[in-house]
Amino acid sequence: MWCQSCKEEYEVEDAGTCKECYEEASETEEELKREIDDLRARLLFLRLPSPTLDAASAPHSDLLLHAIPSCSSSGAGGDGGDAARAPYTPAVPAHRVILASRSPVFRAMLENEMEESRSGIIKIFDVSYDVLRTFVHYMYTAEALLDEQMASDLLVLAEKYEVKHLKTYCEKFITSKVNNENAIAHYAFAHRHSAKQLLEASLSVLMDNMSTLADREEYKELVEKDPRLVVEIYEAYLNRQVNTAAGKDTDCCSRK
Amino acid sequence: MWCQSCKEEYEVEDAGTCKECYEEASETEEELKREIDDLRARLLFLRLPSPTLDAASAPHSDLLLHAIPSCSSSGAGGDGGDAARAPYTPAVPAHRVILASRSPVFRAMLENEMEESRSGIIKIFDVSYDVLRTFVHYMYTAEALLDEQMASDLLVLAEKYEVKHLKTYCEKFITSKVNNENAIAHYAFAHRHSAKQLLEASLSVLMDNMSTLADREEYKELVEKDPRLVVEIYEAYLNRQVNTAAGKDTDCCSRK
Known part of the structure; x- marks a missing residue:
């Protein structure tokens, strides 16, 4: 018999499926691929330009986020030293509508008469500037370049601000790296x-x-x-x- | 022979694939399904709450869009009559960052010193309130409930504001309805x-x-x-x- 898929000959003991199932499976595969194309196009549409790339990439920004590294971790991030000297810089620009829609913690903070809502300034404690930037980037794009340290730091931040999708994303990444x-x-x-x-x-x-x-x-x-x-x-x-x-x-x- | 997929017996002339190809195809199908799950989760994360649902659904809104129906079409939409009497109402709230990221036309309008940018009010001509609301809803969710009329009206609007993804979406829908x-x-x-x-x-x-x-x-x-x-x-x-x-x-x- 000849395999309809790989076009090679095979013996009875190596038989897989009947013709009908093969054709059905091929159709299913095509349908799934079409669905993937459609979902990818919708994702591309829904992604927002990240405000973390440069100063010009955040027009209409109405929020500034400041990373305040903890004493013990201030040496870990690339900007830890700077941040320790000038605790409120550098700032990451963002938009209330985006942060509020991704995180119930930000939503509560921004939609009630809290200090952060009035001033438009949010201090994010115990993170380096790099981690904060990656965090904000993810809020706009659903994408992040991870290594184990970044994934751990982001998971902690995602848990704190209840960004479930990011937490799951980081957890999956770390899980794939577990060894003895x-x-x-x-x-x-x-x-x-x-x-x-x-x-x-x-x-x-x-x-x-x-x-x-x-x-x-x-x-x-x-x-x-x-x-x-x-x-x-x-x-x-x-x-x-x-x-x-x-x-x-x-x-x-x-x-x- | 027994089909490994449907578990039914078949004759040589009804043979489909060899075992190896069957197993490979099953794995591919599983992988595609996992990818679909992943893309769906990312979509769900990136979707924004639509500001068109009720007044409370648009906190941090910094724009108001007004539908100005054309004379000839003012009777077509549900709100055409009202809009003709009071041309600037009802307004649809929105956010600059979202509209600017979805449409190069809105971006140019909002990032330059144009009247719309100063006032925070954009008039959308020749559309009914319903069409404008669906248009804005799509900008936040990548979703719209279509019939042929809505798809045609939205396609025109999507073309005008260069929202390519929406235009393609409407065109696909209308294409599926073509008959003699x-x-x-x-x-x-x-x-x-x-x-x-x-x-x-x-x-x-x-x-x-x-x-x-x-x-x-x-x-x-x-x-x-x-x-x-x-x-x-x-x-x-x-x-x-x-x-x-x-x-x-x-x-x-x-x-x-």
């Missing part, structure tokens, strides 16, 4: 910020490497700082063992 | 507004029904108003006939 080296750090981070997907992924990696867990420096630190999280790792591990054993028993019984 | 009854009207409309896809679709329907074309009332009107468009129909028809004949000849020759 960073699993403890990500596990503790996920706990702090209620990032369920990241928590499960890092816990799973930890449980796959239980024999070396206790030797790690980060493990010892976690036992010191937050022993309850360590207990949860052991509990999850034990649970998995019990379930695996139960699964084997059922398997065994069903075979009898 | 409305083909002449849509053909003339497509010509006036450089709507290529609609032009081709309506021309194709006209050419499929040439024998009854000249009997139609709309045909006689078009001959009166714009005979060059009628000439183009005949030229296209003749062209098709010549090409079909040439195709048959080639077909004939290659068979010899």
Whole structure:
């Protein structure tokens, strides 16, 4: 028989689908691709020019956001030093209508008679200028260039301002980077910020490497700082063992 | 053989694909669906609340748009009568940053020292209030509830303000509604507004029904108003006939 897709010959044992299903699947694929094209065009239409590119890119701006790095993190971002000397600069321009529509926290701040609404100035604490800029850029474009550090910093900011979509986006990115080296750090981070997907992924990696867990420096630190999280790792591990054993028993019984 | 997709038995002559291609296609389908989910989530994030729903739905609004229906069309929209009595009401609130980002015409108007930019009031001529409201709604949401009349009115507005995505959206909708009854009207409309896809679709329907074309009332009107468009129909028809004949000849020759 000849495969209608790859046009190569195959034997009965390598058969896949009947003609009807093949044709249906091809049609479905075409439909999905058309839908993707349509969604992409709508996305392109809805994206807004980011006001973070240069001074000229924010006409009609009615807000200024100031990054106020925390003392401990002031050296981390590229502009941390500057910001420490002049805590309110540089500012990121933005628009009330955009921030209010993306974040219920900004909405409440801007639609009530709060200081930020009157002055048009919002201080964003404990972030570097770079992180704030990326945060604002995302609000306009739904796009961000991430590395692990940026994704973590943005996730924290997204959680604080309740920008769910950005939080999920960062969590997915970090989850894709979990490995045995960073699993403890990500596990503790996920706990702090209620990032369920990241928590499960890092816990799973930890449980796959239980024999070396206790030797790690980060493990010892976690036992010191937050022993309850360590207990949860052991509990999850034990649970998995019990379930695996139960699964084997059922398997065994069903075979009898 | 059993089809891996529908799980039914089939004969050799009904075979579709090999196993490998089936598995690949299934994976592709899953990937496309994941991409669609991702794009939909980003769209949902980028959509803005429409300021056209009620007075409270446009906080931070810095623009007012007024529909000024033309005399001839003032009876067409639901609010035509009202608008004729009080030409500047009702107004549709909007935001400079949004309109400027969707339309180069609004951008030029708002970023230069024009009357509209100073006053924050833009008059939109020759449209009903309903059409203007739908237009503004689309600028925020990339969504509109269309019928043929609304799609035509919106297409005209989208062309005027160079909102390409909306024009394409309306043109697609109208194209899907072309039939022998409305083909002449849509053909003339497509010509006036450089709507290529609609032009081709309506021309194709006209050419499929040439024998009854000249009997139609709309045909006689078009001959009166714009005979060059009628000439183009005949030229296209003749062209098709010549090409079909040439195709048959080639077909004939290659068979010899």
